[in-house]
Amino acid sequence: MSQSALTTEIDRLGPWFHNIHLPSGHQTAPDHFFGDFPMTKWRQIAPFLPKDLSGKTVLDIGCNAGFYSFELAARGADVLGIDMDDRYLEQARWVAQRKQLSDCTRFKKASVYEVGNLDAGQFDIVLFMGVFYHLRHPLLALDLIQSLEPELLVFQTLTHGDEVVSPFSWTETNFQTRDRLGERGWPSMAFIETTFAGDPTNWWVPNHAGVEAMLRSAGFTVTARPGHEIYVCNAAEAASRPYLDEAHQDARSIMSNAQGSQR
Numbered sequence: 001m002s003q004s005a006l007t008t009e010i011d012r013l014g015p016w017f018h019n020i021h022l023p024s025g026h027q028t029a030p031d032h033f034f035g036d037f038p039m040t041k042w043r044q045i046a047p048f049l050p051k052d053l054s055g056k057t058v059l060d061i062g063c064n065a066g067f068y069s070f071e072l073a074a075r076g077a078d079v080l081g082i083d084m085d086d087r088y089l090e091q092a093r094w095v096a097q098r099k100q101l102s103d104c105t106r107f108k109k110a111s112v113y114e115v116g117n118l119d120a121g122q123f124d125i126v127l128f129m130g131v132f133y134h135l136r137h138p139l140l141a142l143d144l145i146q147s148l149e150p151e152l153l154v155f156q157t158l159t160h161g162d163e164v165v166s167p168f169s170w171t172e173t174n175f176q177t178r179d180r181l182g183e184r185g186w187p188s189m190a191f192i193e194t195t196f197a198g199d200p201t202n203w204w205v206p207n208h209a210g211v212e213a214m215l216r217s218a219g220f221t222v223t224a225r226p227g228h229e230i231y232v233c234n235a236a237e238a239a240s241r242p243y244l245d246e247a248h249q250d251a252r253s254i255m256s257n258a259q260g261s262q263r
């Protein structure tokens with residue numbers, strides 16, 4: 001494809017949220033409002049992932065134009081990217097061809113709520129970046145991802161506040177001490193009834209303590225913090241609280257009932 005034809009194609013497929021560097025030297029969003037995004041985030045995450053991912057399978061949830069999918073495929077992984085937006089999926093498939101990574105990347109229209117129904121077998125690594133706060137049912141999504149039992153989860157979300165974590169434990173809290181729930185560092189999540197940053201798909205903004213607590217509660221252990229708002233997790237050894245198994249079972253039932261009623 002000629003240089004000008006490439007530029008025309010990039011424009012036709014835009015607007016782009018991912019600035020992807022193409023082998024031709026073109027970039028898909030060189031004037032991105034976050035700079036060279038998400039390359040700057042990837043540089044933080046990359047050292048925390050194995051350099052050789054040969055034989056590994058990856059699920060990239062909310063893959064967008066596939067920036068992370070391509071980086072992991074370049075390390076040898078077999079990647080499935082899912083997203084709800086056809087426009088982004090078209091971008092991802094187009095970039096896969098330009099990068100000659102179509103054999104090891106697939107892009108499919110699916111929601112995070114459908115991850116139990118992908119017919120793609122097990123995933124060694126799950127990327128769940130920049131999607132959590134766009135969900136009306138974020139804990140349901142985390143529970144469904146946990147039921148995939150990945151070795152590694154890379155999680156990123158918008159947060160608010162500082163990184164103080166309350167020293168109180170939930171087992172010590174009761175009706176008399178309930179005011180602790182509003183204290184700095186208590187795990188919490190702000191609900192956005194209208195829009196945040198002009199985007200009506202932003203529903204929840206957790207604090208750092210809330211992110212750690214929700215990941216723990218869904219059955220993940222945070223093992224590394226490559227950067228602000230980024231969490232690398234392993235599957236936890238054991239449930240962190242009573243009734244967690246029942247909650248995960250509930251998540252699977254909710255989704256299988258919902259899928260059954262669509263048929």
Ligand SMILES: C[S@@+](CC[C@H](N)C(=O)[O-])C[C@H]1O[C@@H](n2cnc3c(N)ncnc32)[C@H](O)[C@@H]1O
Pocket residue numbers: 017038061062063064065082083084085088110111112113128129130131134135156
């Ligand atoms: C802020 S972008 C993040 C893209 C990419 N993961 C990243 O970190 O750069 C959010 C992406 O999630 C997708 N998305 C929103 N709701 C989703 C859902 N329910 N299931 C899967 N993807 C979803 C959007 O279409 C969009 O591509």
